[in-house]
Amino acid sequence: MLRFSQSLTELMTIGNLRVALFNYIVAKQLNEELLVRIEDTEKEKNIDGNEKEILELLNLFSIDYKSVVYQSENFKYHQKLTMQLMSSKKAFVCFCSNEKLEEIKVKCKEKGKPNSYDGFCETLSDETVLNCNAPFTVRIKKPENIIEFTDLLKGNFSFEPSNVDSFIILKHDKTPTYNFSCSVDDMLYDISTVIRDERHIENTVKQIHVRNQLNYTKSIEYIHLSSILNVNSNKKNAENSVKQFIEQGFLPSAIANYLVLLGNETPNEIFTIEEAIEWFDIKKVSKDTVEFDIEKLKLINKKHIADLDEMRLSKILGFADTDIGKLGKLYLDEESTINEIKAKIDLIFSSKVSLKGFEDEFSNLKKCLSYAPFMDDFNELEKYIIENTKLDDKSLSINLRYLLTGTHTGPNLSAIYSLIKNYMGEIVK
The missing domain is CATH 3.40.50.620 (HUPs)
Structure with missing residues (x-):
């Protein structure tokens, strides 16, 4: 297990x-x-x-x-095995105060040695222990010999008894x-x-x-x-919580993909965890510290969004329309997270009152589209607007893009219109 x-x-x-x-x-x-x-x-x-x-x-x-x-459910076993170690003289009661332990720590530091317990309480007699009412901890005796073990990824390790020390196994409150x-x-x-x-x-x-x-x-x-070394914070074990990444609009599949890819040689850059189970070899994962690259994660996230079913993406964005899913994917050239794409979709459905520098033109355009019949073709829509507003090409393109998208740049307007034409009444409100 x-x-x-x-x-x-x-x-x-x-x-x-x-x-x-x-x-x-x-x-x-x-x-x-x-x-x-x-x-x-x-x-x-x-x-x-x-x-x-x-x-x-x-x-x-x-x-x-x-x-x-839950570890707390096993307290009775922790305490029982502590008593077993004590009865076999493999552990001992320690009455040393925090001040005493700090003094030991300072002395070790002054001598250039690792912090280790001085063994004072290990030699106390049973009678002394029984007659002492002071708070105590329980320490396991340090090993008598070198302890060695083999890590399947990093190789062999060897620790001297002094490096292991007589460490505390039961705290003052009798918890492990x-x-x-x-x-x-x-x-x-x-x-x-x-x-x-x-x-x-x-x-x-x-x-x-x-x-x-x-x-x-x-x-x-x-x-x-x-x-993992976070290149943005230079701190080990990337301190950003997983929940934050989810809230920022990264897909779980993309995060998992990136974390398996990180410090690893994989047959493909984009894969699912189910696929990784088939070829993953933990012994081939990098032994060196790996750097967390947010830009790389964004690229992988973008590809996972592109692979999503349009209806599923639409539901993630708050709709239930494959056209909205397709619309979201149009923005992948410039955006890489669900939040960024949703912000673009929200702008499309936001209320646009006016456009600075084009107040009259924008007002005429909005009024024209408010009464326009449904049009399936974007070129047909443009022709209708020109005939009814007399806007020239520049004024038309600037005002129409802003009215339909809430921005001045973005994907091809004809492609956008083909996916939002059924929502024109809501967009031009």
């Missing part, structure tokens, strides 16, 4: 979505099930409504999963820390493959250490994906 984990303390980002998509694709290729795990242990930091948004986005991107589980809960949950749900961002490499070795101490022998395969 594979799992996609998302914390309720952060919104679903482009980086998170890429991880979810890769988990989904690989699960399908391996004919295994996908689990969605909601990390909800930090109640005070959880974002309101985030759980609903996460699941809605997964469904929007057609990422099928077997079930949704991230690494302990993740390692236990992966055991509970029999996870076979973990695909996640490379920022979790140091977490991986700690989680392996936990499972080793719990005598868990099943091997878990790891794949750590290179982070």
